[in-house]
Amino acid sequence: MTAAHQTLTTADGRPLKAALVRAQRRARRRAFLLVAPLLVFVLLTFVIPIGQILYRSVHHDGFSANAPAVSEWFAATAPGTEPDEAAFAALAADFKAMQAARTAGVAATRVNYTLPESRSLFTKTARSADDLVPPYREAFLAIDAKWASPAVWQAMRSSSSAYTGDFYLASADFERAEDGSIHRVEETQRIYVQLYLKTFALSALITVICLLLAFPVAHLLATLPMAKANLLMILVLLPFWTSLLVRTTSWIVLLQSQGVINSALVAMGVIGDDGRLPMIYNQAGTIIVMTHILLPFMILPLYSVMRVIPPGYARAARSLGATSWTTFRRIYLPLTLPGMGAGAMLVFILAVGYYITPALVGGADGQLFSNMIQFHMSKSNWSMAAALSSLLLVGVLILYWLYDKLIGIDNLKLG
């Protein structure tokens, strides 16, 4: 080796780097082939559906595709422009085409999202599409006087573009006025923001209760001898092996006003017969049952972390002069942080998206955001459901980012 920066070569003169790549290529290819099925699976079942949801939340071409002529007119005029004869003529042409293709319902659905109760106006007009002869404005007004309403035209205008932020506006309790300006909906109609916040607050509460309940259990599991710990572990996992529906309904049996707990309390004289506690079909029911269902998700990561904390640390702290409380606070608790973080993360994310349990036991005030998503899905309003889902996703991602900032994502141990 004469020059210091001469490239290293193998014995037969090939560059060392190239030889290394060649030698590792086979192993790399094998590793890739092993993960390929999972990669495909994740792509098909996760990335694509989420992409679809995000797309649907901003895209709906029910109106723009079926009423191209009037959509063009909207595109050419400024928001708030009074519809002129040309606009009515374009709309008439669209209605005739829609009546022929029987797609008026699809377009009406899209407009209906923006302006409720406008569906009947569309179907009625479509049925009478043959009567639409010039002068078109008068012909439309003859079918229904509502065609003069600026609200209808504003609704059509916002539907005239396939890409729209209207669903997000609605999710944030905003709406467009007749002149196209954005303002909050009436106070009595605001539901989403409040429900969104309530969902996160309830999930946080459930996470805290789970943590408080799981910590001693996990500690016991981690310190008991193996045989006893295994038995206890089966008890922890037993609910896992039972159907979610069965568990939820068994809570109904326990908690309802004529249920086991209330009857027992009445029998013991703790409460009067007319003072039975409302523990289900309300927020309390949602909290109780979801805490129970999500508890194992907190216990398991905590247990896996606690099990590997050597008892020597606690002993060392004690011998150094710390009381048992100080030892717990300064030594044991910080060492369990990765488990607490993982458990809290699991429980919180699951709770935020929970739907069956609140639907069954939540009553009116125990509903969560997912129930609203489900409501829109049942009404086939996929775009609205998608917008709400995206908001939920964003909320979780923000919390995840916060967690990383505050505690650090390396401090997460799932098992």
Add this chain to the structure above:
Amino acid sequence: MSSEPHNDSFVVFDHVQKSYDGETLVVKDLNLRIGKGEFLTMLGPSGSGKTTCLMMLAGFETATHGEITLDNQPINRVPPHKRGIGMVFQNYALFPHMTVGENLAFPLEVRGMGRDEREAKIARALDMVQMGKFANRRPAQLSGGQQQRIALARALVFDAKLVLMDEPLGALDKQLREHMQFEIKHLHESLGITVVYVTHDQGEALTMSDRVAVFNDGVIQQLAAPAELYEAPQNSFVAQFIGENNKLSGIIEEIADGRARVRLATGETIDATPVNVREKGQKTLVSIRPERVEVKPEALPPGTQTIEAEVLEFIYMGDIFRTRLRVAGSDEFVIKSRNAQGQRQLRPGEKIRIGWAPQDARALDPL
């Protein structure tokens, strides 16, 4: 006993017994006085009760019976954090979520010490173990030997009068272990602290201790200074456990005036010093250290008995020769001779005569 220089009783085990299951005693009637400033090692095989004794002293186990006193105060009911005993654990038990400095600050913080005083003490303790530059490292960033030093500094930083060490060098490699042995010894001497050290490594015990308590089966077999322990083991267990040892079994034929004549299995007789055998006809195990065996009988005082031996194996170990012989029917008789000028290298198959001074052959109880 030759070494009782410590007249005070800083730590006293008074008739201490310990049982975990209520059926067997792990520690049987332990009586032990440890002087102030003494380095006492509890040595024994695993399960001999030595660690249990240490844990009772530290307060992590309670004595089933008996009293332990520290500086004349009974401590049976004092919780570990109020005993003020420093402890170095087998795997160091450095808190992984704290830096070295925070680890050392911990015992001072829980004692409510002010910041400036803390900093000064930490700096002093780290300098003591030559780790002054490492205060901001995490334990995981340190090597085993460095972690060991930090654990030591943490046990010393709050000026404990008594420091317990539970096999602290077990996880280190041989060279580092030997180095640390001397360092701990020097710290002990310069600080004047009392150390109770637990190990199963007899070399470590002999190197470091003022006195060694050899444990077996929950009982102290012998408590003595290292030299006495090696030269004059009181029973077969101690002879076997400390150092290398040749044993020849036989029957006492004559016993008088501190001399015993032992007839071996092959019919030959040897002279030995009786230790815990009393009468004629008793079975005995004669113990002889390999380096006390002489292969040139002419070097022994006249009249010394010799015995026939056949060389089975010769190993050249550099500073010494290690030769395995067949003596009195036993194939495991080993002698060690120094690689000195003119020392002969024996050949396998060679028949020689060997001998030893009668005081080096100790007639002990049969194992």
